[in-house]
Amino acid sequence: MLDRRSYLKFALAAAATPLASRLAFAQQPGPFTLPKLGYAYDALEPNIDAQTMEIHHTRHHQAYVNNANAVVAQWPDLAKTPVEDLLRDLSKAPENVRTAIRNNVGGHWNHSMFWELMTPGGAKEPQGDLKAAIDSGFGDLGKMKERVNAAGAGRFGSGWAWLVVNKDGKLDVISTANQDTPLELGVRAVVLGVDVWEHAYYLKYQNRRPDYLGAWWNTVNWDKAAQNFAKAKA
Numbered sequence: 001m002l003d004r005r006s007y008l009k010f011a012l013a014a015a016a017t018p019l020a021s022r023l024a025f026a027q028q029p030g031p032f033t034l035p036k037l038g039y040a041y042d043a044l045e046p047n048i049d050a051q052t053m054e055i056h057h058t059r060h061h062q063a064y065v066n067n068a069n070a071v072v073a074q075w076p077d078l079a080k081t082p083v084e085d086l087l088r089d090l091s092k093a094p095e096n097v098r099t100a101i102r103n104n105v106g107g108h109w110n111h112s113m114f115w116e117l118m119t120p121g122g123a124k125e126p127q128g129d130l131k132a133a134i135d136s137g138f139g140d141l142g143k144m145k146e147r148v149n150a151a152g153a154g155r156f157g158s159g160w161a162w163l164v165v166n167k168d169g170k171l172d173v174i175s176t177a178n179q180d181t182p183l184e185l186g187v188r189a190v191v192l193g194v195d196v197w198e199h200a201y202y203l204k205y206q207n208r209r210p211d212y213l214g215a216w217w218n219t220v221n222w223d224k225a226a227q228n229f230a231k232a233k234a
């Protein structure tokens with residue numbers, strides 16, 4: 001827990017931050033807060049069940065938030081270091097807190113992105129520039145999905161599968177372990193990502209991770225993915 005003096009310090013630091021950068025999570029320093037979902041826990045049924053969504057958000061993601069905030073006591077600069085700058089270069093953090101930051105600030109970033117990448121409505125397929133890039137990079141949407149599914153199913157243990165714009169500006173599919181983010185690999189943008197930790201699917205799918213991956217595509221927020229893709233050109 002933050003004492004009052006620390007809290008005031010953070011509040012003042014936040015007030016001194018320009019509004020434009022406070023609006024973007026990417027530039028938000030600690031202390032960290034659990035983002036609200038843009039839909040109800042049962043909104044992604046039957047693809048992702050309500051109980052999984054609620055536990056995933058209120059217990060798992062909240063734990064990353066709490067643990068990330070706890071790091072501030074050991075390294076106060078966390079409260080003024082933009083999240084993505086830090087995750088792109090973990091050597092900015094002292095060695096004794098680096099693993100805690102990798103796991104918990106990374107977990108917070110990954111999940112904050114993940115919730116926004118799902119929606120109960122919206123386009124069922126990518127459009128425009130993102131569609132064109134997927135078609136030219138992979139052949140078609142189905143082939144891109146196969147690559148992501150293979151990356152997710154092939155991740156031993158816990159982690160994520162991602163569609164990114166890599167250093168060379170090309171769409172690419174990668175997988176990361178645990179709560180490692182693609183940011184430290186120097187990607188230009190993270191277009192979409194899927195959580196393949198068992199906590200993301202076990203209640204409904206048990207050991208059938210490929211079934212979860214197949215259903216997850218029905219929830220993808222292609223408008224958000226397109227916005228993420230556009231960041232690679234910015």
Ligand code: MN
Nearest residue numbers: 060195197200
């Ligand atoms: Mn998760």
